[in-house]
Each structure stands twice: as structure tokens, then as C-alpha cells.
Amino acid sequence: MDGNxxxxxxxxWLFKNDENQLLHYFSEIVKKYPNSARAKFELGNVYxxxxxxxxxxxxxxxxxxxxxxxxxxxxxxxxLGSSLKNVGKLNDALEVLTExxxxxxxxxxxxxxxxxxxHHANRESEGMKTVLKAVMRQxxxxxxxxxxxxxxxxxxxx
Numbered sequence: 001m002d003g004n005x006x007x008x009x010x011x012x013w014l015f016k017n018d019e020n021q022l023l024h025y026f027s028e029i030v031k032k033y034p035n036s037a038r039a040k041f042e043l044g045n046v047y048x049x050x051x052x053x054x055x056x057x058x059x060x061x062x063x064x065x066x067x068x069x070x071x072x073x074x075x076x077x078x079x080l081g082s083s084l085k086n087v088g089k090l091n092d093a094l095e096v097l098t099e100x101x102x103x104x105x106x107x108x109x110x111x112x113x114x115x116x117x118x119h120h121a122n123r124e125s126e127g128m129k130t131v132l133k134a135v136m137r138q139x140x141x142x143x144x145x146x147x148x149x150x151x152x153x154x155x156x157x158x
Contacts, residue, residue, distance in 0.1 A: 005038050012042070022046055037066035041076050053083035074104045078113055085113075090121045101130075108138050129158040 008029055015021040026043045033039040044059030060080040068076055077100035084093035097114040104110055111134030118127030132155045136144065144151065 005036075005042075009042055012046075016049070019050055023050070035066075037063040037068045038072060040066065041068060041072055044076075045079065048079055048083055053086045056083050057087070070104075074100060074107055074110065077104075078107075078110055081117065082113055085117045085120055090117065093117045094121060101134075105134075105137065108134050125158045129155055132158075 012022065012025040012029070015025055023046055026039075026046045030036075030039045030043050040059045041063035044056040044063065047053070047056035047059065057080065060076050060083065064073065064076050064080070067073075077096055081093045081097035081100065084090075084096060094114070094117055097110060097117055100107075100110045101114050111130055115127040115131035115134075118124070118130060132151075136148065136151060136155070
């Protein structure tokens with residue numbers, strides 16, 4: 001089914017320059033697959049793309065409740081958190097993104113969205129700390145390894 005959905009999604013995004021056609025296409029996928037969490041996620045993604053976060057949020061929430069495979073669950077959490085931030089629900093966004101970072105610490109993008117959301121919540125130091133800790137977790141370069149003790153100390157003092 002995933003391969004099938006990937007093809008359906010790819011075909012649908014051919015309409016990205018025609019909002020009505022794009023929305024119609026993905027709405028039809030939800031009608032055709034009403035019990036598919038992935039279909040709900042993809043329709044939410046379209047609303048998000050169209051700047052209609054208030055319509056995307058319940059679709060992301062429904063897709064998450066229905067159950068998505070790990071990769072799509074991570075994407076849904078990121079997009080739900082970002083949409084919540086964009087509509088001014090910062091506490092909800094922080095809750096979603098913090099949970100996502102705990103569950104998927106290997107996805108640097110989650111930490112980046114969390115850091116941006118913390119910044120929007122006037123918690124700039126915590127946001128910077130979140131992003132820098134994620135970089136330290138993910139980037140294993142000789143220069144970072146060389147200075148890891150000092151960097152850890154500086155990050156922890158933010």
C-alpha cells in the first residue's frame with residue numbers, strides 16, 4: 001500500500017500550481033480510502049501547503065490517532081507542531097514537538113522546529129540550546145569532537 005500511496009501522492013502534487021485541483025485530488029483520495037491514516041495526513045499536508053493550518057491540524061491529529069508508520073508519524077508530528085505554532089498555539093506546539101524530539105531524536109529537523117517554536121515563545125536561549133544539542137548529537141566531525149567538552153559546557157550554560 002505504501003508504494004501505491006507514494007505514487008498517488010506524487011501524482012497529486014503535479015497539481016501544486018492549481019489549488020482547486022490539488023485539494024480536489026487529495027479530498028478524493030480520502031473519500032476512496034476513508035480508513036487510511038496516510039490519506040488523512042496527505043490531505044492535511046495539502047491544507048498546510050495552502051496556508052490553511054486550521055484545516056490541516058485536525059487531519060494531522062486524526063491521522064496520528066489512527067496510526068501511522070514511524071516515518072510518517074514523525075512527519076505528522078513535525079507538521080502538526082509547525083501548524084500549531086503558526087496559528088498561535090505555542091504551548092500545544094511545544095508539547096507536540098517535545099514529544100516528537102523524544103521519540104525521534106535522530107531527526108534533526110524536529111529539533112530545529114522545536115528550537116524555532118521555543119524562539120517564538122520567547123524562550124530564545126532554550127531554543128538555541130535545543131538546536132545546538134541536536135547538532136552535537138548528529139554531527140560527528142573531527143572539529144566538533146575536538147571541542148565537544150567546551151561546546152557542551154557552553155551549551156549547558158545557555
